[in-house]
Amino acid sequence: MRCIRFVLPLVALLAIGASAQTPSTPSKTQNKDSDLVWPLPKLDHFDVNVVDQKLDPCDDFYRFVCSKWMAANPIPADEAYWSTWSNLQIYNETILRNAMQEASRAKGRDAVHQKIGDYWAACMNVEEVNKQGYKPIQPMLDQIAAIKSMADVPAVVVALHKADPGSYTGDDNETVAAMFGYGPTIDFKDASLMVGGFDQGGMALPSRDYYLSDEAKMVAIRKQYVEHVQKMMELIGEKPEQAKADAETVMRMETAMAKAAMDNVRRRDPENINNPMSLEQFIALAPSFDWKTYLKLVDSPTPHHYIVSSPDYFRALEQMLKTESLDNWKAYLRWWEVHENARYLSDPFVNADFEFNAKTLFGQQELEPRWRRCVHWANRDLGYGPLGQAYVEKAFPPASKATTENLVNAIEAAMGQDIHTLDWMSPATQTKAEEKLHAVYDKIGYPDKWRDYSTVKVVPGNIVENVAEASGFESHRQISKIAKPVDREEWGMTPPTINAYYDPQMNTINFPAGILQPPLFDSAKPDEVNYGSIGLVIGHEISHGFDDQGRKFDAKGNLQDWWNPEDAKRYDEKAACISKEYTHDIPELGLKTNGQLTLGEDSADNAGLRMAEIALENNFKKADKSLDEKQSDGWTPRQKFFMAHAFSWCSNMRPEVERFLVTSNPHSIDQYRVNFVDKNSAEFEKAFGCHKGQPMVSDEPCRVW
Numbered sequence: 001m002r003c004i005r006f007v008l009p010l011v012a013l014l015a016i017g018a019s020a021q022t023p024s025t026p027s028k029t030q031n032k033d034s035d036l037v038w039p040l041p042k043l044d045h046f047d048v049n050v051v052d053q054k055l056d057p058c059d060d061f062y063r064f065v066c067s068k069w070m071a072a073n074p075i076p077a078d079e080a081y082w083s084t085w086s087n088l089q090i091y092n093e094t095i096l097r098n099a100m101q102e103a104s105r106a107k108g109r110d111a112v113h114q115k116i117g118d119y120w121a122a123c124m125n126v127e128e129v130n131k132q133g134y135k136p137i138q139p140m141l142d143q144i145a146a147i148k149s150m151a152d153v154p155a156v157v158v159a160l161h162k163a164d165p166g167s168y169t170g171d172d173n174e175t176v177a178a179m180f181g182y183g184p185t186i187d188f189k190d191a192s193l194m195v196g197g198f199d200q201g202g203m204a205l206p207s208r209d210y211y212l213s214d215e216a217k218m219v220a221i222r223k224q225y226v227e228h229v230q231k232m233m234e235l236i237g238e239k240p241e242q243a244k245a246d247a248e249t250v251m252r253m254e255t256a257m258a259k260a261a262m263d264n265v266r267r268r269d270p271e272n273i274n275n276p277m278s279l280e281q282f283i284a285l286a287p288s289f290d291w292k293t294y295l296k297l298v299d300s301p302t303p304h305h306y307i308v309s310s311p312d313y314f315r316a317l318e319q320m321l322k323t324e325s326l327d328n329w330k331a332y333l334r335w336w337e338v339h340e341n342a343r344y345l346s347d348p349f350v351n352a353d354f355e356f357n358a359k360t361l362f363g364q365q366e367l368e369p370r371w372r373r374c375v376h377w378a379n380r381d382l383g384y385g386p387l388g389q390a391y392v393e394k395a396f397p398p399a400s401k402a403t404t405e406n407l408v409n410a411i412e413a414a415m416g417q418d419i420h421t422l423d424w425m426s427p428a429t430q431t432k433a434e435e436k437l438h439a440v441y442d443k444i445g446y447p448d449k450w451r452d453y454s455t456v457k458v459v460p461g462n463i464v465e466n467v468a469e470a471s472g473f474e475s476h477r478q479i480s481k482i483a484k485p486v487d488r489e490e491w492g493m494t495p496p497t498i499n500a501y502y503d504p505q506m507n508t509i510n511f512p513a514g515i516l517q518p519p520l521f522d523s524a525k526p527d528e529v530n531y532g533s534i535g536l537v538i539g540h541e542i543s544h545g546f547d548d549q550g551r552k553f554d555a556k557g558n559l560q561d562w563w564n565p566e567d568a569k570r571y572d573e574k575a576a577c578i579s580k581e582y583t584h585d586i587p588e589l590g591l592k593t594n595g596q597l598t599l600g601e602d603s604a605d606n607a608g609l610r611m612a613e614i615a616l617e618n619n620f621k622k623a624d625k626s627l628d629e630k631q632s633d634g635w636t637p638r639q640k641f642f643m644a645h646a647f648s649w650c651s652n653m654r655p656e657v658e659r660f661l662v663t664s665n666p667h668s669i670d671q672y673r674v675n676f677v678d679k680n681s682a683e684f685e686k687a688f689g690c691h692k693g694q695p696m697v698s699d700e701p702c703r704v705w
Ligand SMILES: [Zn+2]
Pocket: 005, 006, 007, 008, 540, 541, 544, 601, 604
């Protein structure tokens, strides 16, 4: 379990889909024309004409900038969320699609292009996939059926963990894997040390709220979930009665796990998840599972110690190990095997998986086209090698890298400047904050060293095997990091990814080439537009090192208090203003947001805007220009800075996505990400001539940085 912070909620990646603007597929010639290249979609670009001048910017700025865009861009049927970044998503995917298509046909390919090409061909071969039915998972189902006692269970859990992507790393709620997660974790007190981490997991719904909330919609989702599990069990040959009983067992077991799991607000505090233990201490939490066999079979080196994110979870697991029958555990493991693989199997599995996991949970109406799913999996499984390289060659020229580096430097300088103007922070803490800022390691575009996938075996005809093989490779690579020095050069996102992150334990900011594109970064646009969009994202990530969570780590990434106690107290008061402001009702959903859950992201949004604006001001001053001088288009550069910021968050989302974000994700919903930040800004107030009493001016503006 790491505390890595993103700029974009991962739902945008979960619910990948296609749009009305998807490049048309020349289907007739698809398998014949070796020169076939799919055209790239048109990207969204900020333009002042996007705003609705009939609306008052001081009333609802998000609507002022986004309402015309929102009306013109309804959510496509095969999407759950559609934003000004969505065409870029398809743009990036199309580049990968072309690269893989090319590699699947090229004659005399080298070994790496063979892998990419065969992965693609196997994935796109729907006829073969349908012919196979669920045969590809039969060996694993047989292994589960052959379990004779609890002593056989660890080997099965290892096999599941190795074959399913992601069992070694946690998200905001859990590690999504059968029973629990295990993987490399940087020690909280000594960031040079890679240890082993055990995390809560085992829940297939998006977070514990989905199991425990009494809210009507959540109760309904649970009923649909049980029906879904039953359906999947029937698809692997169980009789309806057996499948129904198994589904109820799965629900009962996962609910018990959810009850014992640490909630996502407590999980945000690194002190809560930092529970270092010896192996013996850990085993004592849940002695009924053979942990030594698990660690041996998963090929784990022996770390100095283990970190257990939530000991209570493992205590509860022990109770379950003692009380649930072997048959119940076998049903649970069967469910996880089919759940993790359904999307790669034949149509009945794909459709049933879509009905619940995309339609019921996220409101997506139609399944996205297969090519997009294949691109998504290939990027996940092989994206740090030649596939990522192909993207960089096509979409990220050296000039883009140089410009972004300059932007990052300018915004880091702005943060340094800002630190010394804070009247609430003592000079001693200011110096420490600046030290931490200078120690931030900037990673831009793509890794210096591409990953070597030469040991990954890719076969032409079997996507399930290819996914399992690539996952096994990645699982092994991850687990092998344990007890080795921490590698600060490593990337946690592939180059085409549209996202960015700050890693507090490595003290690095990371901006993949995929996000350094229009509408976020647009070399044809003036500074005020780029600072308002990508500049703010950069400021957001840098300031994560100084949000309520990040501030607890020092320049080296150690969880160590470097704050003068009075400064820390004042910080907490200022942060409380933000969490109070962002806690509010969402009447249309019957839900209330939790400002404690979103505090880190909201702080980063507020600080990000400020840093980007200071940096932009510095630029203008240097050129002897004013940010507040009206230009020929009728707007001042400062106004365009705020407008470009809002534009980069224009979106339409289905209510199911809002529900997921509010209950399970630390990012606020887009409209609040824009409006609350602006409401706290005196410069916004001035730029648009707003005044106290209007909705876009806060009575008590919050500001930390
Ligand atoms: Zn963030």
